[in-house]
Amino acid sequence: xxxxxxxxxxxxxxxxxxxxxxxxxxxxxxxxxxxxxxxxxxxxxxxxxxxxxxxxxxxxxxxxxxxxxxxxxxxxxxxxxxxxxxxxxxxxxxxxxxxxxxxxxxxxxxxxxxxxxxxxxxxxxxxxxxxxxx
Amino acid sequence: xxxxxxxxxxxxxxxxxxxxxxxxxxxxxxxxxxxxxxxxxxxxxxxxxxxxxxxxxxxxxxxxxxxxxxxxxxxxxxxxxxxxxxxxxxxxxxxxxxxxxxxxxxxxxxxxxxxxxxxxxxxxxxxxxxxxxxxxxx
Numbered sequence: 001x002x003x004x005x006x007x008x009x010x011x012x013x014x015x016x017x018x019x020x021x022x023x024x025x026x027x028x029x030x031x032x033x034x035x036x037x038x039x040x041x042x043x044x045x046x047x048x049x050x051x052x053x054x055x056x057x058x059x060x061x062x063x064x065x066x067x068x069x070x071x072x073x074x075x076x077x078x079x080x081x082x083x084x085x086x087x088x089x090x091x092x093x094x095x096x097x098x099x100x101x102x103x104x105x106x107x108x109x110x111x112x113x114x115x116x117x118x119x120x121x122x123x124x125x126x127x128x129x130x131x132x133x134x
Numbered sequence: 135x136x137x138x139x140x141x142x143x144x145x146x147x148x149x150x151x152x153x154x155x156x157x158x159x160x161x162x163x164x165x166x167x168x169x170x171x172x173x174x175x176x177x178x179x180x181x182x183x184x185x186x187x188x189x190x191x192x193x194x195x196x197x198x199x200x201x202x203x204x205x206x207x208x209x210x211x212x213x214x215x216x217x218x219x220x221x222x223x224x225x226x227x228x229x230x231x232x233x234x235x236x237x238x239x240x241x242x243x244x245x246x247x248x249x250x251x252x253x254x255x256x257x258x259x260x261x262x263x264x265x266x267x268x269x270x271x272x
Contacts, residue, residue: 026160028152029188059163060177062184063246091177099181099246100232 010035012042018119019043020112022054032068039072043081050119051076054112056087063101070103077105082122084108086115135255135267141204141213144168149196155187158199162214165201169212169272179212179270182247186216186266189243194220194263203272206253210272219263226258 010031013020019042027035039051053069055061061069073083084107096103109115144165147158162183166176183199190197197218204213223229232245244266248254253269 026156028156030152060159060180060184062181062188063243064184064188089177091174094174095177095181095250098178098249099185100249101246 010038012039014042014046014048017049017123018116019046019048019051020054021051022057024057026059027065029064032065036068036072036075040075040079043076043079048081049123051081051083052086052112052115052119053083054086055092056089056111058092059089061088061092061096063099066096066099066101066103070106073106082107082119084115084118086110086112135257135265136206136213136253136269138204138206141202144201144203146198146200148198149187149191152191154196155184155191158187159184162199162201165203166212166270169203169210171212171270171272175270178250179214179268182250182268183214183216185243185247186268190216190218190220190264194218197263206269211252212270212272213267214269215265215267217263217265222260222262222264223256223258224260226256230256 010021010023010025019039021035021039023035025031042048043051069085073085076083086109088108107118109118145161147154147161149155149158159180163176163180166179171179187197187199197216197220200215202213202215204211206213230244230248244256247266247268251268251270255267256264258264
């Protein structure tokens with residue numbers, strides 16, 4: 001078997017109603033775009049209600065990756081799926097704001113556990129709303 | 135443009151592919167760390183370089199990055215030069231203004247990179263190329 005070292009794929013794991021994505025590599029632009037469509041495909045395939053994206057090992061988020069993440073959050077939201085970005089390093093957050101990119105509309109959480117709680121709370125609220133309207 | 139023969143060249147890299155951008159910013163991070171810059175400054179300068187190199191790659195198809203350490207205005211600094219022999223920028227003032235884009239980005243590139251560093255110098259000549267030098271105090 002031939003292994004192409006340049007061919008990196010970021011795994012997407014499904015647990016219950018959620019997709020979990022942990023970005024462990026420094027992404028170039030094409031990989032970021034590929035990940036975006038990969039996640040949207042997976043949402044469609046699995047009907048996942050929430051996506052957790054762990055970026056705690058990312059040492060840098062520039063305007064391109066930032067836009068990819070916020071774009072994905074709005075696309076997923078149109079597909080009725082919530083996205084939570086988890087574990088952004090403080091230095092990355094400072095740099096993003098200074099760069100002028102504030103990612104409006106993107107939900108964030110300090111760690112996976114908080115992110116998961118956030119998604120579950122949102123799902124419960126949605127269930128209640130459906131219940132009340134009947 | 136600020137220049138000094140006494141600067142020590144730490145590294146350089148040719149940019150031909152998107153993967154080279156990833157490698158170049160890791161190189162910058164490595165030297166920023168080696169010069170004992172704080173984690174936030176390391177991140178600022180790496181992010182600024184990423185914005186500049188993306189511009190270079192999109193508009194000029196590639197270029198070269200050089201990394202130096204040395205004195206600027208009698209202060210220790212990390213100095214990074216990114217140069218290309220692309221189409222050049224006709225209206226520098228416009229390219230440096232917030233939100234300006236010629237269609238391939240969202241206009242964060244140059245002004246965004248400028249906000250992340252202590253000094254930002256740009257030289258461009260149409261049909262000759264563009265050189266950007268950024269300086270971050272250590």
